[in-house]
Structures are given as structure tokens and as C-alpha cells.
Amino acid sequence: MARVVPGATGAAFDPLKHSQPLGGALVFLGLARSIPLLHGAQGCTAFAKALLTRHFREPIPLQTTAVTEVSAVLGASDSVIAALDTISERNHPDVIGVLTTGMTEVNGEDLLGVLRTSPYGPAASAAPAAGHPLVIPVSTPDFRGGLSDGWSAALEALVGAVPAVGTAPTRHRQVAVLVGPSLSAVDLDEIAGLVRAFGLDPVLVPDLSGSLDGHLDEAWSPLTTGGTSRSDLLGLTASGAVTVIGATAASAGTALAARSGAGTALTIHDHLSGLEMVDRLVRMLMDHSGASAPEAVRRWRRRLADGLLDSHFVLGGARIALAGEPEQLVAVGSLLYDAGAEIVTAVSPTDAPVLGRAPWEEVVVGDFLDLAERAAAAGAELVVASSHGRDVADRIGAAHLALGFPVYDRLGAQLRATAGYRGSLQLLVDAANCLLDHRSGRRTGPGREHSAARSSTRFEDMRS
Amino acid sequence: MAALTRGTLATVPLFDEPACDHNRTKDLATRKAGCPKPKPGGTAGGCAFDGAMITLVPIADVAHVVHGPIGCAGNSWDGRGSLSSGPTLYRRGFATDIGEQEVVFGGEQRLYDTVVEAARRHHPAAVFVYSTCVTAMIGDDIDAVCAAAATVTEVPIIPVHAPGFAGSKNFGNRLAGAALLEHVIGTVEPAFTTPYDVNLIGEYNIAGELWDVTPVLATLGIRVLASISGDARYAEVAAAHRARATMVVCSRALLSLARGLEDRYGIPWFEGSFYGLRAMADTLRGFAGLLGDDDLAWRANELIAAQEAGVAAALAPYRERLAGARAVLYTGGVKSWSLVSALQDLGVEVVASGATKSTDDDVDKITALLGPDGHVIKDGNPTELLRIVRESQADILIAGGRNQYTALKGRLPFLDVNQERQHAFAGYAGMVELARRLDLALSSPVWEQVRAPAPWDRPATPENTENTENGAS
Secondary structure, rough: EEEEEEEOOEEEOOOOOHHHHHHHHHHHOOEEEEEEEEEEEEHHHHHHHHHHHHHHHHHOOOOOOOHHHHHHHOOHHHHHHHHHHHHHHOOOOEEEEEOHHHHHHHHOHHHHHHHHHHOOHHHHHHHHOOOEEEEEEEOOOOOOOOOHHHHHHHHHHHOOOOOOOOOOOOOOEEEEEEEOOOOOHHHHHHHHHHHHHHOOOEEEEEEHHOOOOOOOOOOOOOOOOOOOOOHHHHOHHEEEEEEOOOOOHHHHHHHHHOOOOOOEEEEOOOOOOOOOHHHHHHHHHHHHHHOOOOOHHHHHHHHHHHHHHHHHHHOOOOOOEEEEOHHHHHHHHOOOOOOOOEEEEEEEOOHHHHHOOOOOOOEOOOOOOHHHHHHHHHHHEEEOOOHHHHHHHHHHHEEEEOOOOOOOOOOOHHHOOOOOOHHHHHHHHHHHHHHHHHHHOOOOOOOOHHHHHHHHHHHHHHHO | OHHHHOOHHHOOOOOOOOOHHHHHHHHHHHHOOOOOOOOOOOOOOHHHHHHHHHHHEEEEEEEEEEOOOOOHHOOOOOOOEEEEOOOOOHHEEEOOOOOOHHHHHHHHHHHHHHHHHHHHHOOOOOEEEEEEEEHOOOOOOHHHHHHHHHHHHHHOOOEEEOOOOEEEHHHHHHHHHHHHHHHHOOOOOOOOOOOOOEEEEEEOEOOOOOOHHHHHHHHHHOOOEEEEEEEEEEHHHHHHOOOOEEEOOOHHHHHHHHHHHHHHHHOEEEEEEOOOOHHHHHHHHHHHHHHHHHHHHHHHHHHHHHHHHHHHHHHHHHEEEEEEOEEEEEEOOHHHHHHHHHHHHHEEEEEEEEEEOHHHHHHHHHHHHHHOEEEEEEOOHHHHHHHHHHHHHOOOEEEOHHHOOOOOOOOOOOOEOOOOOOOOOOOOHHHHHHHHHHHHHHHHOHHHHHHOOOHHOOOOOOOHHHHHHHOOO
């Protein structure tokens, strides 16, 4: 049980935090034929779009209500309706997520009220006609919370748009899987595969493995080219079971179970990294399906168990520094901790209940400055963080494993596995190999010819 | 305009720009209406804050502090390709990260604390403080905070009033120029001056482009006194008033800064570009003309001849391979015509060029260069761009990073020439690099593979069967 402490400064020095609208937009990017709309100045969208494009290496559907200083003062509600009109007319999306920003929250405008009296109100949304978008407004001011909070808020708003039912589940074999932001495309594939292995039908919400996994379609599209379909979304409350994978989705999962019929089972998994966490999900799937675990699942469990044995020689006692969104921090940290690593510091951009459940001692709510100072003081060998963490690792002479958001200095962020038996094993191997590379570069004996040259190079590196 | 007119910035006329032909040719009613408003739901591009950061952040020994909620800095810090030959402080992210507390009670104290803390930790040459939409709306007096912090830290603290909603990225460039003119330029005297000291405005050293240009200038004895702002140091920018000539590089938005330098310090200026042989020749002659020296003009002509001869040999094999290639160019401002001439120098046929951010003057130049069959692109949304590419049977799209994935998803070769570009295309060395990158993009083996149908989309023809047998043998 970790204690959560504040960082060194009140401000953000090398910010780890990303804004709520960005997290909210990610949820809508995981729906099919969808586009998020940020209600703010055009820069709010331009910055978010540029960053998402760098990370995913994909075109990102994202629009803006383009609020100006005049409309910010006199009222920007006309801009919202005008933007919805333009997008509907040009692109015919199934879903539009409207996310507020700091500036449109400061002027105290009533977005819900504006939409209610418009053609995009809840009456139109409950049973959207063909060609008419499902419009979902979400309050996501930049000056409160961060990416994970925006993700939670958007997912709750999505669930709130699903019609509630009073009857028992009509699709017993359907499992609604609400996921958090830490899962990559291959993680989501792994989870869907696990559920199917028990003869059940998963509906992942959101499903970035369908939209931003990096795939080549027939043509370019102004909307998302995959993800949870609108009909699957609206049929969520008929599911026989609701499963949350990722603490960030917990509140939405609870809300969905409450809107579903009596007898819908709810299970919440903070994350899916490590033997014990995956075992819990597998147990649930066995119970719900009445089926036994198929051989493929058993085989990957045996491999993970073996991988723990192989990697514990490398990871045991390794001093590891982490930075990332709360759910991811606990997922990755727990996996490495359970392989014997020492988590010397863990920095989260925002506070969240899941942080208290981390198995190591302390989590700092701070930024990359905190990560750099604490990792240096503790002599960390490995920094696990987004691409911004590479500078920190270089400065303190540690290895860097790129994980989280954004990852722009290397390819394949969506191929980074962290979840399930297979993904947990992959991450253990990746972390261990990262350390082995790092250590092999430093192993220079006193009598070796090249040791002087090597150590002087490294000294220079550390000074810069 | 409350946010903009606050403080000393009111002395810099922002909307009165005689050097801008947009302004010059408009009738009174059009001028009153101002710049076109962005269309909700149909807009791409950055805000004024973005533009101000683009112009100022490359000053490498400065701590750039963003006063606002996390969205503005959190999504943008260390996201630019401007390189530095020394300090790396400009790549660090500083944000006040204001919360609800500050939204209600004001964020001045938090800004003060952040600036003082940044100065204490990093000993910057100066601190630039950027206002944002939220802190402009809640009415924080940033000028007062900067003045107070400057007294305590004994470091120049420069307020930059460019909240995002004030306008477009171009307008932000201009607001940044106004901040430099008002608070920075003229505050430091250079250690020494030469008759050949010049300023570059609007050159950001993306991918190290400046380093392919300054050696060429140095051959002529021309010293870049202040680069605004690629690989710049604060003291150099502050001494820009001692230059003898200014070149505005690819940025109409910063014409106001050049004109300001002329009005206040009598420094003559010209517009130019470093892209392509013709543009480089014009630029070198432009400097010689303004520095008013016959000897320099003579040496410039010698250098141009020598450099062009040297480059011609390196370009020969590329010219052969690129001959007849058809390109659609979509970029803004000066690049929309200067790159056309660079591409034509390589034998590439430019079938269309974008002009959404260009002036009437730019459009005239594009039209003259492209000839009667050339297409001037007015609306650059992805669907429209792909249509033009298809109809003009172009082989490659040359544009900014925003359109990279538009091209790739259309299985079309692409070259990035805007701010996210990875390669330096300026000067004579850059011309060779441009040719090499074009050739690599066009001749890559990936295109044939990704355009081939999947096995399940191929008919089972005898030819295919034969291939299989060959493969197996």
C-alpha cells in the first residue's frame, strides 16, 4: 500500500501531465466512424492533434469549435452548433464527442443546456436516426485533473448515453469490457482473445485496437476507421457481464452495471499485468462461461511462469524509476515489483485511488523534474516512461524503456505489450533486455584496454 | 482586445501594417472586418499562442514559462525541431499548471513563484512568460508579475501577450515580434560590430538548416548578428538593433518586426528564401545590395557561380532520376513559390501549389512559375488535396506533417517540408539533400508492395500459379 505525496514544486517543470480534453478525445477515437470535437480555441485542437499524430503515426480525426476572443466573451454556444452542423454535413459521423476546455469552462457556459435545445439534444441521441450523429458532451476543463480523469469522464458520459434496461441480460454471452488508457492495440487484442477463448463475445469500449493500431485501409478517411461500433455501444446494457480492465474505467463500469438488468455481473480489475491479475480475470471468465480454460491460455500461463523465473535474475534488485498515468504506473510497477525489482521512485501526473493500491512504498504526484531528482538520488538503472523520460534517463546515465504517452522517438507504441499472460511476459522480457543492454555497456574491467576510452565517453555523456 | 492592449504592448500597432499588402489593398469596410474568422468544425492550424511559441522558443538559453492550465504546455513542450548548438534550456517545459483555485482567486502569485523558481534552478539568460486564453480571461496582470520577478531575480522577464483565442498562428508570430521589439531588442550592446552584421527573421533552424546557410554567408564576411530565432541566444536577439540589414525568411507574419527595426533603428530589410539555387542567389545579392558595397556584390556573384558549379555536379545524377516527376506542393507563404523554383531546378514538374496562407503577391509569383497548366490550391483539406493529386496524376505530395498521413493512407510518396521536417533543405547543401530525399521517397521499394492486392483480392490466374512454382523451386 503506497502513500501518495506531492512533488517538489507547485507548478509543472517538464510536465508529465496531459490535459483532460486529450484523455476524453482518446475515448472517442476508440469508437467507429467517430470524431472528437474540442470546444475551445483552435490551438487546443491543433496541439492535441499534433501530439496524437506523433504518438500514433496516424491521421487523427479531431475538430475544433474555434472559439475567438469575441465569442469567448459574448458566448460560444453558437460555435458549438455551427461546428456540429459542419461536421455532420461534411463527414456524416456516427458519434461526435464534444469536450470542453479550460477557456469554455471559465466563461461559465451551459453546454448541456445549449445542446438540449438543439437538434443534437439527448432526445435525438437516445435513438439516433441513420445519418444523424450521436452527440455526447463531456465536461473536461484543462485546469482540473488530467488525461486519466478526461478518459474517465468521457467513458462515463458514453455509458450515460446507453439506454438503461430493467430486464435480465438478453445477451448472456456478451461481455462488456470497459478499458483504461494504459492498454496498447496488442493488449486489447490479447484481452478480446482471452474472452473469446471461453466462448464469450467481448465488446471493448473504447477499442483503439480497431482505430489507431496503424493499419492501411482502402483510402484515407476523415473519421475513425475502426473501434467500437455505435450499435455495439447502444447494446451494452444487454451484456451478461461487465468487466473493467484498468482502474481508470472503474467508475464507468459501475455505472454501466447499474444501468444494466438485474443479474449482470460486475468485476473490476485495476490492470492486467502479472500472473495474479490475469488469473483473476481467467477465473471470472471460467465462472461466467462455465467453460474450462483452453490449452492456448494454459500454455501462455506456463510460459509467463517460466519467464518470471528467467527474468528474476536480471530484474531482482534492479533499481527502477517510473513515470506515467496512474493506472499504467501501478500496472507496470506491480509487474516489475513482483519480479523482484525495487521501485525507487514512481511519479504520477495526477492523484487517483489506484495509486494507494501500488504494492511499493511511495508514489509522487509530480512531473519529470521530480522523476529526475528522485531517480538520480536513488541511482536508478532503468527509467520506464514516455519519450520525455529519455532526457531524464540520459542525464542520470540510466536505461530508458519507452512506455506510456507520448512515445514519439521510436516506432510501434501500439505494439508494446503489457497485459495478459503473453503481454506480461513480453514486458518482463523487454525490461530485462533493456537492463542487460545497459549493463553490458558498462561492464569494463580495470585491466581492459578500452576501459579508459569507454569511461571517459560516459563521463562526458553524464556532464551534458 | 482587453487581453492584448494590457500593458506596454499597446504602443506597438498590431493591425496597422503598411508593409502588408493584405492591409494596403483593402477598402475601409474590409479592413474593419479584420482577418477572416476560423470556421467552427472546419478549421486546421494553430492558435496565436502556438505562433508566439514558434517564433520565440528557439531562443535556446531562455526559460519559456507558460502561464495557463496544463493543456497549453503539456501538449506542446519539447515538440519542435529547432536545434541548438549549445544550451538546451529551451527544450524544457515550464508551466504554471493553474487549477480551480487560481481560476477563482487569480494566478499571479503562482506565476511569480514559478518564474522565480525557474530562474533559481536554471540561471537562464531571460525568462519569457506566455499568457494563455484562461489567464487572459481571468485578468492576471502578467506585466506586473514580470516586473516584480525581474527585480528579485535580476534576470530579464519578458511578458508575451498572445492568448490562443486572439487569432491564428500567423498573428501569434506577429505578437511575438511585437514583444521582442518592445522589451528585448535594443537592451544589449554587442561586444563588437562589423559593417556586415545582419539579422535573420523567421528562420528557426529546423533540422539544423541555419548551419547550412551561415557558412555561406561567412564566406562573404557577412555575420549573423541576431537570428530570430533559430539557435539564438538572448543577448544576440537583444543586440539586433546594431545590424546593418535584415532578411525576412519565409514569414510574412514577421514583416512587422522588420519594419519596426527599420522605423526605430533605420535597418533596411528585404524578403528572401534559402530554398533553391535561384532563391539563394537572390538572397546573397539582396544582402550585397542592402549592405551597399560594390566589392561585396562582386564577391557575391563569384560565390554564387562557384557554389552553383559545385552543386551542379552533385545534383546531376538526381536530375536524371527526377526528370519528369510530377509533384503537388502544399505549403504556405514564401515557400509556396520559392520551393517551386527549387523543384523546377531539379527537373521536377510542379503541377499544383498551395496558396491558402499566401499573399496576392505570392500567388502572382506561383502563377508565373507554374505556367498556364499549373493549379493554385485554395482549399487544402485532405479530401481536396487527394483529389488534386489524383486528377493531376502527381507522383508525390510535398507538404507539412499534418498531411503526411493523408498521403500515406492514399499510398502516395510524401516529403515533409514544414516545421516537423527531419532533413535540412536550406542553402546549397540543402538543395542536394532535397534532391536526395525526393529521390528516396519516389524510388522507395515500399510503394509497389503496398499497392499490390492481397492474395484474397487476386484472381487465381495461371500467371500466379507459375509464380508460386517458381518461388517453390
